[in-house]
Amino acid sequence: MFDYNFHWRPVLKSLPDLLEASLVTLQVAVLSMIIGIVIGLFLSVLKLKARGPLKWFATCWIELARNTPALFQLFFFGFGLGALGIHLTPFFIVLAGLSFNNAGYLAENFRGGFNAIPETQLKAARSLGMTLWHAYTRILVPQVLRIVYYPMTNQFVWAVLMSSLGMLVGFRELSGETQFFASKTYRIFEYFAAAAIIYYIMVKLILFISKLLATRLFRY
Amino acid sequence: MIQIDNLQKYFGQLHVLRGIDLQVKKGEVLSVIGASGSGKSTLLYCINGLEQIQGGTITVDGVEVHDKGTDLNKLRQSMGMVFQQWNSFPHLTAIENVALAPKIVKKKSKSEAIEIAKKQLVHVGLEEKLNVYPSELSGGQQQRLAIARALAMDPQYMLFDEATSALDPELVGEVLETMRLLAEEGMTMICVTHEMGFARDVSDRVAFFNDGVIEEIDTAENIFENPKSELTQKFLSKVR
Amino acid sequence: MENQISFFSSFGLNDVFFMAEAAYRTLLISVVSISIGTVIGGIFGWMLFEGRISATILLGPILDVFRSVPLIIQLVLFYNFAPIIGFDLDAFESGLVILTLYTAALVANVVRGGIASVGEPMRRAARSLGMNYWQDLRYVVFPIGVRAIFPSWVGVALGVLKDSALVSVLGYVELLRASQILMTRTQEPLLIIAVAGAFYFALSYPISRFSASFERKWSQ
Numbered sequence: 041m042f043d044y045n046f047h048w049r050p051v052l053k054s055l056p057d058l059l060e061a062s063l064v065t066l067q068v069a070v071l072s073m074i075i076g077i078v079i080g081l082f083l084s085v086l087k088l089k090a091r092g093p094l095k096w097f098a099t100c101w102i103e104l105a106r107n108t109p110a111l112f113q114l115f116f117f118g119f120g121l122g123a124l125g126i127h128l129t130p131f132f133i134v135l136a137g138l139s140f141n142n143a144g145y146l147a148e149n150f151r152g153g154f155n156a157i158p159e160t161q162l163k164a165a166r167s168l169g170m171t172l173w174h175a176y177t178r179i180l181v182p183q184v185l186r187i188v189y190y191p192m193t194n195q196f197v198w199a200v201l202m203s204s205l206g207m208l209v210g211f212r213e214l215s216g217e218t219q220f221f222a223s224k225t226y227r228i229f230e231y232f233a234a235a236a237i238i239y240y241i242m243v244k245l246i247l248f249i250s251k252l253l254a255t256r257l258f259r260y
Numbered sequence: 261m262i263q264i265d266n267l268q269k270y271f272g273q274l275h276v277l278r279g280i281d282l283q284v285k286k287g288e289v290l291s292v293i294g295a296s297g298s299g300k301s302t303l304l305y306c307i308n309g310l311e312q313i314q315g316g317t318i319t320v321d322g323v324e325v326h327d328k329g330t331d332l333n334k335l336r337q338s339m340g341m342v343f344q345q346w347n348s349f350p351h352l353t354a355i356e357n358v359a360l361a362p363k364i365v366k367k368k369s370k371s372e373a374i375e376i377a378k379k380q381l382v383h384v385g386l387e388e389k390l391n392v393y394p395s396e397l398s399g400g401q402q403q404r405l406a407i408a409r410a411l412a413m414d415p416q417y418m419l420f421d422e423a424t425s426a427l428d429p430e431l432v433g434e435v436l437e438t439m440r441l442l443a444e445e446g447m448t449m450i451c452v453t454h455e456m457g458f459a460r461d462v463s464d465r466v467a468f469f470n471d472g473v474i475e476e477i478d479t480a481e482n483i484f485e486n487p488k489s490e491l492t493q494k495f496l497s498k499v500r
Numbered sequence: 501m502e503n504q505i506s507f508f509s510s511f512g513l514n515d516v517f518f519m520a521e522a523a524y525r526t527l528l529i530s531v532v533s534i535s536i537g538t539v540i541g542g543i544f545g546w547m548l549f550e551g552r553i554s555a556t557i558l559l560g561p562i563l564d565v566f567r568s569v570p571l572i573i574q575l576v577l578f579y580n581f582a583p584i585i586g587f588d589l590d591a592f593e594s595g596l597v598i599l600t601l602y603t604a605a606l607v608a609n610v611v612r613g614g615i616a617s618v619g620e621p622m623r624r625a626a627r628s629l630g631m632n633y634w635q636d637l638r639y640v641v642f643p644i645g646v647r648a649i650f651p652s653w654v655g656v657a658l659g660v661l662k663d664s665a666l667v668s669v670l671g672y673v674e675l676l677r678a679s680q681i682l683m684t685r686t687q688e689p690l691l692i693i694a695v696a697g698a699f700y701f702a703l704s705y706p707i708s709r710f711s712a713s714f715e716r717k718w719s720q
Contacts, residue, residue: 044583044584103701103705104697104701106704106708107658107662107700107701107704107705107708108662108697108700108701108704109662109663109664109665109666109676109700110662111665111666111668111676112662112665112676112693112696112697112700115676115679115680115693116693116697119683119689119693120689120690120693122689123688123689123690124690158345158347160343160345160347161347161349163305163310163343163347164341164343164347164349164406165349166310166333166336167308167310167336167339167340167341167343167410168336168337168340168360168361168365168409168410168413169333169334169335169336169337169361169365169413170333170361170364170365171333174364174365178360178364179349182351183349183350183351186351197568201568201569201570201571202570204570204572204573205572205666207572208572208669215570215572215573218573228576228580229577229580229581229584232573232576232577232580233577235573236565236569236573236574236577239568239569239570239573240565240568240569243568243569244568259393
């Protein structure tokens with residue numbers, strides 16, 4: 041049954057490169073989360089409070105992000121914008137795609153979070169003379185971020201996993217790097233097995249750190 | 261002085277406030293009593309500019325609350341408000357709860373804001389709870405925290421919206437005690453309340469609300485000892 | 501540009517049919533893997549809930565792998581692994597196996613949560629009425645649990661529907677791969693992306709709306 045000879049040595053040799061590439065993976069995932077959180081917050085507030093074109097815009101964004109494949113979204117920022125003469129580098133294609141997706145999914149989480157906060161919190165903040173901006177940034181948003189902390193962690197894991205699509209648009213994150221070495225050496229199985237293990241460890245680490253962070257962040 | 265003339269308020273088709281005329285002078289304590297749904301709380305929200313109005317005027321120290329040019333955020337600084345639901349900010353400690361508005365609204369320095377907060381928390385008897393999160397406070401303590409938070413803005417007026425009605429009976433006393441203290445210090449207060457004892461002992465005047473109008477307004481003594489309106493008599497005989 | 505058009509045929513009615521056929525293939529691989537995956541996932545979920553230590557130690561981490569490694573890596577890995585152990589699977593078969601296991605891993609988690617949500621008191625009540633274990637499962641846990649997990653299950657199913665786009669990396673001509681082929685031929689990426697997006701949206705959006713309205717009805 042096993043007449044295949046496994047060759048792990050080349051994988052070991054390029055392990056430093058793979059680990060470096062996994063930092064690129066983390067980097068693009070973190071950036072896309074930060075952008076996604078900011079945009080997602082705005083989208084959720086627009087969807088809750090705005091009327092007319094602004095609400096329509098938020099709804100379109102959210103529904104498109106949630107109802108089309110991530111790879112499709114990546115293609116849009118790659119080939120689609122390319123057709124319009126906007127040529128993004130592979131890094132920005134992945135970053136834009138992930139941010140778009142994160143914003144859409146997070147917006148729905150945030151919306152649930154805002155709905156879970158009693159309306160009187162806003163009233164209390166306003167009665168103290170706070171502007172709407174202050175009431176949101178100091179009172180409501182911090183509470184929302186706590187409510188959606190674990191969904192946000194899941195979205196971050198999802199962003200790490202999705203960034204692997206970078207290999208289809210020529211981005212050298214962990215999967216792209218894996219693909220590069222695999223096609224150079226023809227040890228496809230070995231390289232992708234190594235990548236799988238690295239992803240697995242990364243995800244477990246993220247979940248662990250997120251739990252640790254939660255005990256520090258939320259003392260109430 | 262708070263001056264209200266012919267105030268009209270609708271919620272959709274529902275006519276909640278139907279021509280309210282009212283004057284509250286500096287240093288006066290006014291209690292507002294009446295059945296639930298008679299529009300008492302809505303009146304407070306209107307005074308604070310948290311609700312739009314559909315007719316009449318409310319002026320606070322000569323500033324018209326619902327005028328388009330009015331800086332509501334500024335005006336609200338002169339009016340502290342305490343709500344029925346204790347809505348302390350759950351993500352901030354007691355002292356942060358109180359210090360936040362002085363810091364970001366009044367632009368006080370951090371140390372000044374902390375100083376003010378400490379003073380007001382001592383004022384309401386929470387000196388032991390400075391660094392505690394609201395979730396560890398009882399309802400009564402949270403409500404006193406809310407009072408301290410409002411006082412930290414150094415308001416001219418305090419509006420109490422049924423501040424004790426969501427509390428367990430054994431916790432009502434401490435909050436009323438704090439309100440009584442404020443009254444003795446000369447704070448101008450409008451208290452929407454179901455506590456007849458408080459209304460009678462502490463307030464200068466009492467207004468009886470019925471169905472969106474002030475049915476009767478008079479000194480506490482007159483309202484409780486010899487009410488003129490039949491409706492007032494009926495209401496008081498029920499709650500007593 | 502004028503010259504290019506003569507080299508490449510432009511987007512025509514035939515191509516719409518080509519894409520519709522590809523959409524059918526997307527639907528086919530999704531429906532089959534979601535169906536089988538749900539059944540397997542249901543059994544796994546029940547095992548995770550009831551199996552105490554053995555299942556939790558053995559099954560838990562294995563299912564975890566499917567949730568912690570990018571699907572695209574899983575696909576490439578399995579596609580290259582199957583021949584090693586003597587199975588010659590084509591792109592469709594490989595994709596089907598992985599999508600099924602992927603679905604099962606996600607569904608198992610949802611089902612375990614669903615059974616847990618039914619709650620011990622209710623189950624004890626059922627047993628006190630003289631129901632045996634299987635009757636309790638069939639008449640109490642199942643109907644209540646299904647309601648609880650239905651929205652999450654729809655989420656999983658829609659996720660798999662969208663993720664099936666990744667089987668394209670193995671060469672399975674589903675919707676997204678078909679669009680890529682057409683993009684190269686017609687040089688009209690924007691139009692084709694829009695059509696592909698519309699296909700996905702038409703598959704996914706009605707289901708998510710339906711699920712949301714179902715949820716609202718049940719929560720009343």
